[in-house]
Amino acid sequence: MWSLKKMKRSYSFEIPVGMIKYYLFCPRIPYFVLVMGVKEKVTDCMIEGLKEHEKFCRSKEMANVYLKSEKLGICGYVDAIVKTSNGYKVVEFKSVEFNKRTLKSHLYQAVAYALLVEENFGRVISVVLKYRYRTLEFPLTVGLKRYVKHIINKIREICEIGLVPEYKESRRCRGCGFAWICRQA
């Protein structure tokens, strides 16, 4: 018999929020990382970016906060959370210059952090992307939240069912840190 009480979902594994960026770059990557345990090849540029990121987080009060979502089965470190009288703002620091091409993946990732903050602290009003010379702020809409939840479900499906998209060579493969394993898989 069905209970009217809300059933609490439990997940066999948590999806780190960083996986959203990977999924949007190529949907094959979450499988390599979460199921096969493959690590991305780290470049000098990535190390520099990490150092800048740490510097930024040290300078903020509510920064680098580790959060989990029971409802969505995701987890991650939120760069900064700013409390306002209307709700929270979630800030995502990017150690690179603004680039239109990567905006969407940065935005969706920041929205996933906002979902973590909403579940743990309360209403989020906006997400802020802080680039080197530019800061962008986006209201946290129902549409954005819905789309990011859809991405999270897709990643879970790929990993649980093993529904990995076919290898298809494209321009992005040239700069891909998983190319070495991708062609063997």
Ligand code: SF4
């Ligand atoms: S090499 Fe190409 S197909 Fe393979 S994971 Fe990277 S981007 Fe995707």
